[in-house]
Amino acid sequence: MTSENQTMTMIMSLDARGATEPRAVAPQTDIVGVDDAVVRAEAASRVLAASSRADRARLLRALASALEARGAEIIAAADRETALGVPRLTGELARTSFQLRHFAEVVEDGHYLAATIDHADPDASPAPRPDLRRMLVPIGPVAVFSASNFPLAFSVAGGDTASAIAAGNAVVVKAHSGHPLTSMLTARALRAGAAEAGFPDDVVTVVFGTRAGVDLITHPLVAAGAFTGSTAGGRALFDLAAARPVPIPFYGELGSINALVVTDAALAERSAEIAAGLAASFTLGAGQFCTKPGLVLVPAGAAGDALAESVREAASQVEPAPMLNSRVRDGWSASIATLTASPHATTLLHGDEPGALAAGVVLVSMEARDVIAAGADALAFEECFGPSTLLVRYTTTAELDEVVRLVPGSLTGTVHGGSEEEHGASVAAHAYRALAERCGRVLWNQFPTGVSVTWAMQHGGPYPATTAAGSTSVGASAILRFLRPVAFQNAPDLLLPAELRDDNPTGVPRRVDGRLDPTPEEL
Amino acid sequence: MTSENQTMTMIMSLDARGATEPRAVAPQTDIVGVDDAVVRAEAASRVLAASSRADRARLLRALASALEARGAEIIAAADRETALGVPRLTGELARTSFQLRHFAEVVEDGHYLAATIDHADPDASPAPRPDLRRMLVPIGPVAVFSASNFPLAFSVAGGDTASAIAAGNAVVVKAHSGHPLTSMLTARALRAGAAEAGFPDDVVTVVFGTRAGVDLITHPLVAAGAFTGSTAGGRALFDLAAARPVPIPFYGELGSINALVVTDAALAERSAEIAAGLAASFTLGAGQFCTKPGLVLVPAGAAGDALAESVREAASQVEPAPMLNSRVRDGWSASIATLTASPHATTLLHGDEPGALAAGVVLVSMEARDVIAAGADALAFEECFGPSTLLVRYTTTAELDEVVRLVPGSLTGTVHGGSEEEHGASVAAHAYRALAERCGRVLWNQFPTGVSVTWAMQHGGPYPATTAAGSTSVGASAILRFLRPVAFQNAPDLLLPAELRDDNPTGVPRRVDGRLDPTPEEL
Structure with a gap:
């Protein structure tokens, strides 16, 4: 064992538009720093x-307020680092x-606890x-x-953090x-908010660097990962989480193609609307x-041709964006090069790309029969992360x-069907059911981008x-990811969580002796 | 690639008591057989x-009746193969x-669906x-x-099968x-029951052999494992499930030590009762x-000595059982040899072992300070599967x-405390909370063997x-293991599951626009 001098690597903040100089933010977090965190x-x-639960709800609201109080500074930093623009980032902060x-x-509400009592x-x-x-x-932690793509809503103050803290865990x-x-x-905003609410500021800590990520997911005290x-990257971390001496759950959101099916009946009714959307x-x-819908199944024939042309025309009007x-830009270039080089691909649009970071809109078309002949490999492309989609033209329902x-x-999976296609035997209904078997959210006559924060949202698959x-x-x-069940057997009241005492002092919905409390009036 | 002749290995049914000859049951299932299944x-x-759901409930009841109809034959086979005895197996079949x-x-009931509606x-x-x-x-499948130890309740017709089918999946x-x-x-009984209920008999299929288990957990169409x-063995299968190109959840129940803590206050009140229990x-x-409680924390001193002696005496009266x-018998011998060979172990009882399969009751004692000095390794013994327990004598609350x-x-984790120890500051309460952090079920003044089938049971950890x-x-x-959420966005009624239609034709409890339906009357 020799002691080595370690080079301290600084984590740099870059200007996504290249307009200002890089800034050093913090040293990469070493293994001692990760352990401390x-x-x-x-x-x-x-x-x-x-x-x-009342205090934890107060904490969550304090975190929200603290984020808003420093919103301008955070949005300015995020705009500089991601080029997403102030309007979008302002909306993202509101969402966060x-x-x-x-x-x-x-x-x-407390229903998430699934509180259940069976008396002796x-x-x-x-x-x-x-x-x-x-x-x-x-x-636990x-x-x-x-x-990368949601510096606020899926990052330090995002849904994983919010739901983990709501469940009662620091992140x-x-x-x-x-x-x-x-980040x-x-x-800093969240830690200040926590302290103001009377909680430890360590409910949120940030570490920096790829190596720190590995040290983090393999740390014995970490109880779950979210990504x-x-x-x-996600699979590598999942594999580390599963290979630990004590494996932990790893909730990774990786890549998604988000197929969208358009039927002839839909085109007959709403072709222009579908193209624009x-x-x-x-x-x-x-x-x-x-x-992002990355694969669009469009009927062969004149109506499908017209849709493709309308999409091409609408997409060609979209300003190239950084x-x-x-x-990300390099990954996009590589994916597009692979896609357009396919012998089966017809490139319908490849927009201008002014500036090193700009991506021009890309629209590619293939025949369904070629995709089918190539088998699963044909669709096993890495998710093309950028402004592209692939139209696949089908001639029959079997295709x-x-x-x-x-x-x-x-x-997600999406079907655009005709107004007479809601009955079970239609092509659109058939596709809708088939997509439900392989997706977490299935849409009818809408578009998948945009993920509402509601009770019924499912963002997974x-x-x-x-x-x-x-x-x-x-x-x-999302809160359910960071909880585990415990049953208390024959426990005296003083050793029970409030939610499991007979008198139900916090009024949570429960199941008692097999019956929901309250009891469904309909039953 | 060469074609090889494969030797067909027969799966043999052995008489656990050695009273009758082995019987061939079926050939080991090869990879073609697993794929077919x-x-x-x-x-x-x-x-x-x-x-x-109504039809699936009918199916489950038909499976129960079919099991009972062939109960005598099944119990006889299980008794021959496991030596567990007809009374125990009769009870196990009733439980199953x-x-x-x-x-x-x-x-x-349908509450498990977590049906949730957010209107636009x-x-x-x-x-x-x-x-x-x-x-x-x-x-999916x-x-x-x-x-090994529950040939009925945790085997072909056991909880994993019952909950998977209840959820809507074949096994x-x-x-x-x-x-x-x-098996x-x-x-055969379950398949007949399924057919009588109008379902495919393939809702349950059995495969045989270790290799078949590997082929099964790695099969692309298998959606989850339960063990x-x-x-x-469980970790090996978990690792296979996690390493698949498409990883799947693997719900394995592996080994458990089930610590039990006894306090001085409890001994002052109920020493004889605790020893007997x-x-x-x-x-x-x-x-x-x-x-099985495999680790018992007992106070040092006279009261603890008396408990140890009472336990020894009661345990020495237990008839050795096959x-x-x-x-299993070989594993037990090896574990006990390791445990009793520890320089810190005092063997209080090592009962007679008449017959090759019989296990004599073993009671071992150690000092807490020795266990602590040895660190985590001291308790990292394989679960001793058999009639043994380890008493660890503690002198202080810190120990x-x-x-x-x-x-x-x-x-599980168990505390036996005194009647004045229910308040939060007692030694017993402290131990109860500490055990709750590392166990799925925590008991107060009862014993952990016996797992009730109820709404509130937690058997995991x-x-x-x-x-x-x-x-x-x-x-x-347990049903939740074999389900995944899907959100339907903007779907017409005809494409929605009945449980998500506005008119709620099957009357399931739901959350609608954020409010539980029915609404808690208390709130």
């Missing part, structure tokens, strides 16, 4: 776990603080039954890996290399959305079926869309 | 997924059919909201790995090598229970604390107790 997060987790407040409501029953069949009371409790966030300054400023990013959806935010950073069967697990198809990273149910 | 399970899963019927109630709201803040409706849907069960004939007869067994609990079924099979901190994740601390394998919530 996790140990402090563990202590903060104990405080959170012991806090009442709304999300923190929404989780405050979820926590107050010495006469139960097939055997006497003890008093059993079960609810969900926090799991959560490692959050933030996303250690690995800052994204694309927006370290934004640091956001963490939004690339398939390669589709062009807007796949080019939104320079196509840097995880729900991408998030040069790594449509076969292509849908090749679609990998996705966050079968692999590779996520590493945990049973979970969501957006919406109220 | 999974493909048929996938087709059956589609039928189940499309079935109404009760469990199938309990899941019928869970399915009828164009005025929503921070952004307009589409119509979103979310519920849980079946995931489930691979079930059955347990392929890898029969345990210890009871292949029982085959059980599967009860050893830490080594403890001796009965750790020797129940020859100690072959996953919830273990499940020679592999008690430190030993509890060394306890690996467990299914942090690793190595299970590979998925967020889940349970017993109780109503």
Whole structure:
């Protein structure tokens, strides 16, 4: 064992538009720093776990307010680091603080605890039954890996952080290399907000650097991981989480193709509307959305030709926009080169790309029969992260079926059908059901970009869309990722959580002796 | 590539008592056989997924009745293969059919679907909201790995099978090598029951052999695994499930130490009762229970000495019982040899072992300070599967604390405290809370063996107790393992599951626009 001098690598904040000089933000976090962050997060987790739901709701609202109070500074940093623009980032900050407040409501509501009481029953069949009371409790410190494309809503103050804290766990966030300054400023705001609410500021800590991410997910005290990013990066972290001596759940959102099916009946009714909506959806935010429709099944023939032409025309009007950073831009170039070089691809549009970071809109077409002949490999392209989509032209319902069967697990699937196609036997209904088997959210006559923060949202899906198809990273149910059940058997009142005492002092909805309390009036 | 002749290996049913000759049950299932079973399970899963909850409840009750109709034959085979005895197996069959019927109630109730509706709201803040409706849907074919020690309740017709079918998925069960004939007869009964209920008999299929288990968990169409067994075997399958090109969840119940803490106050009040209960609990079924208390923290001093002596005396009265099979018996011998050879161990009892398969009761004692000095390794013994327990004598609360901190994740943790110890500051209360951090079920003044099938049961816990601390394998919530959420956006009524239509034709409890329906009257 020799002692080595270590070079301290600085994490730099770059100007995505190249207009200002790089700025040093912090040294890369070494393994001692990661350990320190996790140990402090563990202590903060104990405080959170012991806090009442009312106090935790207050904390979440304080975090939202603290974020808003420093919003201008954070948005300026994010705009400089990502080039996403102030209007979009202003909206994203509003969404992010709304999300923190929404989780405050979820926590107050308390239904997420799944509180269940079975009183002792010495006469139960097939055997006497003890008093059993079960609810969900926090799991412990959560490692959050933030996303390049949402520097606010899926990063330090994003849904993973909000839901982990709502559940009663502190987080250690690995800052994204694309927006370290934004990450640091956001963490500073949240830590101040926590302290103002009377909680430890260590409910949120940020660490920097790829190596720190590895040290974080393999730290023995970390209880779960949450990630939004690339398939390669997410799978590498998932593999590390699974290979630990004590494996932990890893909720990774990786890549998603988001197939969209258009039927002839839909085109007969709304061709222009579909073309405009589709062009807007796949080019939104320079196509840097995880729900971007990346594969569009369009009928062969004149109506489909007309749609393709309208999409091409609408998309060609979209101003080229700078991408998030040069790594994203390089990845996009490589994907597009692969896609357009396919012998089956016809490039309908390849827009201008003024400036090193700009991405021109790309529209490519293939025949369904060629895709089918190539098999699963044809659609096993890496998600093209940028303003492109692939039209696949199908001549028969059988072809449509076969292509849908090749679609990998996705966050979303969409069908645009005709008004007479809502009945079960239609082509559109058939496609809708087939997509529901491989997606987390299926849309009818709408577009998948845009993910509402609501009780019913599902943002997840079968692999590779996520590493945990049973979970969501957006919406109220995201809290369930960071909890585990405990049953208390024969416990005296003083040793029970308030939610499991007979008198139900905090008024949570429960199941008592098999019956929902309150009881459904309809039943 | 050369074609090879494969030797067909027969799976043999052995008489656990050696009284009758081995019987050939079936050939080991080769990879073609596994593929065939999974493909048929996938087709059956589609039928189940499309079935109404009412029909699925009827199916579960038909499976229970079919099991009971062939109960005598199944119990006879299980007794021959496991030596567990007819009375115990009769009770286990009753529990198994009760469990199938309990899941019928869970399915009828429908609350498990977490049905949630958010109507469209164009005025929503921070952004307009589409119509979103979310519920849980079946995931697809489930691979079930059955347990040696519960040939009925945790095997072909056990909780994994019952909950997977309740959720709407067919299962392929890898029969345990210890009871292949029982497995085959059980599967035959279930398949007949399914056919009588108008469902495909392929809702349950059995495969045989270790290699078949590997082929099963790595089959592309298998959507999840469920396992009860050893830490080594479970971890190997977990690793295979995680390393697949498309990883799948693997719900493994592995090893559990099930610490039990006794305080001085408890001994002052109930020493004889605790001794009798403890001796009965750790020797129940020859100690072959996953919830056997394997580590008992007892105060140093006269009261603790008296307890140890009473336990020794009570345990020495327990008749030596045959273990499940020679592999289990060999594992037990090796574990006990390791434990008793420790320089810190004092062997208080090592009972007679008449017959090759019999296990004599073993009681060992150590000082807490020695356990603490040895660190985590001291308690990192493989779960001693058999009629043994280790008494650890603590002199101070600090020692008690430190030993509890060394306890690996467990299914259960138990505290026996005094009647004045229910308040939060007592030694017993402190231990109870500490155990709750590392166990799935925490008991007060009872014993952990015996796992009731109820709404509130939690049978799971942090690793190595299970590979998925967020889940349970017993109780109503076990169904959640085999479901995934789907959100339907802007879907016409005809494309929605009945449970998500506005008129709620099947009357499931739901959340609508943020409010529980029905609404808690208390709030």
